[in-house]
Structures are given as structure tokens and as C-alpha cells.
Amino acid sequence: MSRGASGWCCLVFWLPTCVAAHGLRIHDYLYFQVLSPGDIRYIFTATPAKDFGGIFHTRYDQIHLVPAEPPEACGELSNGFFIQDQIALLCTDEPQVLYGPFILPRRGCEGGAASACLSFGLITTSSRGCSFLSKTRVVQEHGGRAVIISDNAVDNDSFYVEMIQDSTKRTADIPALFLLGRDGYMIRRSLEQHGLPWAIISIPVNVTSIPTFELLQPPWTFW
Secondary structure, three states, X not given: OOOOOOOOOOOOOOOOOOOOOOOOOXXXXXXXEEEEXXXXXXXXXXXXXXXXXXXXXXXXXXXXXXXXXXXXXXXXXXXXXXXXOOEEEEEOOOOOEEEEEEXXXXXXXXXXXXXXXXXXEEEEEOOOOOOHHHHHHHHXXXXXXXXXXXXOOOOOOOOOOOOOOOOOOOOOOOOEEEEOHHHHHHHHHXXXXXXXXXXXXXXXXXXXXXXHHHOOXXXXXXX
16 A cells, blocks of 8 residues: 555544544544536545644635645646635645554454454655645645645555644644545546536535435445
């Protein structure tokens, strides 16, 4: 399993039932729904950065999710104008150095047998590119409202990365979220197929207020 540009570990519990007081998120998960394009009109799960970035104090019923160019966003963005006052979709860098192995909890496995719910993975860092915090600051400097950073492993549909500080003592004020690589890939692929520069999303979404049978879950992801 490949990973992006800093030292980190994976996350935690599945679909908690009460809303956390700290911003609009459900414990360690935050949800958003793609409204357009229609073929990916699903509710996606993301995880907020652990120790940097802001939180959502309000809900955006319709806001653009704009794939950044270049997608790693380690410097000036060629489409930065379109990210202003919107949300940027980024990608992690290609990993170069591996640290591990570690036992990583899989999503959807609480209460199950340990052998079924734990998988071996690697914590990685990148010898090129930039950290999650650096990416978030680039988007912030371009006027973005928030950033969603997806894994570069397009087959990753279950392992979450915990985004942490990069030891530079810098800060970022906008929310920063991690998205599964498979989810990020499917969103980008749909936009490319439709020739669209961005998706329209609603964020955050309170899934506890939605009946289970009405949850539009990505068919490629295990909930």
C-alpha cells in the first residue's frame, strides 16, 4: 500500500452515532456529498487532519470541488483562480521511503474478530514533493475554503491516513481532509469523462440524520 508525503498512521472507528462538539463532524469522520456529476452522486467519507488546519463552522450546500493543477500542489497552482473561495482536491506525492510495518485497522471492522479486521500496512514518507501541511498552505494562499487530499493509491478503498504536522511549526487555518485513494480517483475520472473542471458538493453532511436506506454510498467502497 503506497502512501504520501509525511509520517503518519491510520484511523479508527466506523460510523459513530453522535455529533462531536468540535465543529461539524462525526467524531473522526467528516462526510460530503457530490451533487454533480450525477454518476458519482454519493456520500463520501473523509478524515480531518489531526493537529493542523481549521474546522467547518458552517455547511456549504453547493460549493465547487476543484482538482488542483498540478494535483500534488507543492507550489504555484495553474488553476489557482478557480480554487479561490472553493474547495481544492489534491493528491499525495509518490512515496519513496518506507517505514513499517504497522498493523492498521480497517474501516467497518469494529466489533469483529481481530484476524478479520487488522491488516498489515506501511507508513511512508516522500523524498520528493511536500507534506500535507505544505499542500494545505498552498491552497490557503490561493484563497481556498478547504482542501481534500486523496491517497495516490487508486486501489485504496479502506485505509485512512492520519495527517499530521511536518515539524516546521507552521500553521494552516482552513480545514484539511484525507480522502481514500479510490474515492479521489473516481471523482477525478468522472470529471475527465464529462469534461468538467470541477464537481459540485455539499459539505459537511450529517449522516446521522439520513435513514440508512437513503445513504448513497460509493458502490466500490466498503462501508
